[in-house]
Amino acid sequence: MSGTILTVAQQKGGAGKTTLVAQLAVALAAQGRRVAAVDIDPQASLGAWSELRDRAAAYTPIRVVKSPGWKLDLTLGELARGCDVVLVDSPPHAETEARVAVRAARFVLVPCQPSLLDVWASRATLELVRRESRAAAILWNRLPPRGHVVDEARAAAAEAGLAGLAEGLGNRSDFARSLHVGAGVVETAPRGAAAREIRALAAALRPRLA
Ligand SMILES: Nc1ncnc2c1ncn2[C@@H]1O[C@H](COP(=O)(O)OP(=O)(O)OP(=O)(O)O)[C@@H](O)[C@H]1O
Ligand SMILES: [Mg+2]
Secondary structure: OOOEEEEEOOOOOOOOHHHHHHHHHHHHHHOOOOEEEEEOOOOOHHHHHHHHHHHHOOOOOOEEEEOOHHHHHHHHHHHHOOOOEEEEEOOOOOHHHHHHHHHHOOEEEEEEOOOHHHHHHOHHHHHHHHHOOOEEEEEEOOEOOOOHHHHHHHHHHHHOOOOEOOOOOEOOHHHHHHHHOOOOHHHHOOOOHHHHHHHHHHHHHHHHHO
16 A cells, blocks of 8 residues: 655745654654655755664664655655655755645645745745645744734735644754754654644644545
């Protein structure tokens, strides 16, 4: 049986795509799922994280494969057979690659920071998702503890027809720090707020992974 393909796409740079793929991969693997990830971004940050992880040897192995966008279908065909979930990390500012990654997915997560500028910049990705007739949700990332600006961003996203999935992820240094050692927050700070948020996201995705 083939695994479920989840693509993380957002054509705006620095929204948190790679962070989300790595953190979610670890959280899903910690639940006992067989998880793999594909890095189609030539920046290859996910691949670099994976090399660190393999060297650390203390963590559950997660297979991360680098693949050019044009080869994605072939890569996924080979990978998905032995996995429950395959996460695809896509590059910013690259419509063709984003399109193949969105087309291949059962579900698309669109990380977005809570500001109107970021919601507006997400329109290109949302339009792409719509053209490919895929289901998607926004994943609010780097949420501040409180603020008007968050409510405005949520309202603008709702107007564009998208709701946020789970509670979103706070702006927490644990997310970055764990990646620096090839891990995820559920491994380095399992009782922290960041781990709670990523577990809540994994739980919210459960119906999509059945
Ligand atoms: N929830 C978070 N809390 C704190 N820092 C975060 C969070 N999410 C992402 N970051 C930081 O934001 C920066 C950009 O994140 P990341 O590289 O994951 O984004 P990206 O969308 O993959 O970028 P690109 O478009 O260049 O591929 C990184 O320095 C990362 O550590
Ligand atoms: Mg990235």
